[in-house]
Amino acid sequence: MSAAKDRLRLWLRLLKVVRGMEQEVREKLRREHNTTLPRFDVMSALSRHPEGLKMSQLSGVLRVSNGNVTGIADRLSDEGLVERTPVPGDRRAIILRLTMAGQKEFARQARAHEEWIDKMLAGVSPADAREMAERLQAFATAAESEEKETANAQ
Amino acid sequence: MSAAKDRLRLWLRLLKVVRGMEQEVREKLRREHNTTLPRFDVMSALSRHPEGLKMSQLSGVLRVSNGNVTGIADRLSDEGLVERTPVPGDRRAIILRLTMAGQKEFARQARAHEEWIDKMLAGVSPADAREMAERLQAFATAAESEEKETANAQ
DNA sequence: CAAAAATATTTTAAGGTTGAAGTAAAATGC
């Protein structure tokens, strides 16, 4: 009976902590790097795929809509941080890739980002961090399989 | 040295879990209740304050900008779910309050919301939920005092 | 092969979000 309340309380706490930290990251990105979290996320995904990603792959990885990525790519492209190149053999598709300038800029941002997080979570010991990460991992996979089951059940 | 990496990993995991759940909640609110998370949040805050809240109190509680609440209140008001009443003695201020219809509608939504969360976190035992909530609480307060210290240091 | 279906992306409309600028009213200071 109270299980639901305990879980709800956990959820509200998670939401509060994550939103608070996220807001701080957004503000620092804006003030210190003149960018936004969605832009950072896009560049981060691209930096993990130096060969570039198709628009649809990118929106898949980031779990956002296609149209969303279009707009962000437009703006990053205006600033010369990413480039669009055609996919040989499929004239519908486009590959998005960090430019040299984009790689450099992202490296700077990522360094700062890691420091911010380290400071924000300074109260969590590395061991605790590893343990909690593992537990969250368990949720995530459990939640996903649950989701699939529900989807299949319909 | 690797402490920063451990904390970063924890952060990315937290972000992933919370974003995933949040997205699911958003979608369910949209599809099953024809509303949005920000609207739900506003109504939730108002339901905890039956006497109503001034616009500025509301944006303070929700930690969003003033202008933000204005827009959401406009739309909720159009649908008759909240009402604005003047504050006697201060013609600048406005009290926002759930209407009867708003209270009823929010009660429905909150019931469903609690169930969704309970299902999503079904893999977490009540005891684990309580323990994690407590730990997160510790972060939050630690992070806040850290923030204040940094602010003071400048 | 031509019609139909599927795929990749962009555009659009509606809402959410912010910081900054604008308006109005109240409080403060001289």
Next chain:
DNA sequence: GCATTTTACTTCAACCTTAAAATATTTTTG
């Protein structure tokens, strides 16, 4: 008391976000 500052709120411009519609291209199918 009146000028200044502060407070409460709204408006604005820019960006993020989505689902749905529109475009263009490729694949499938009859």
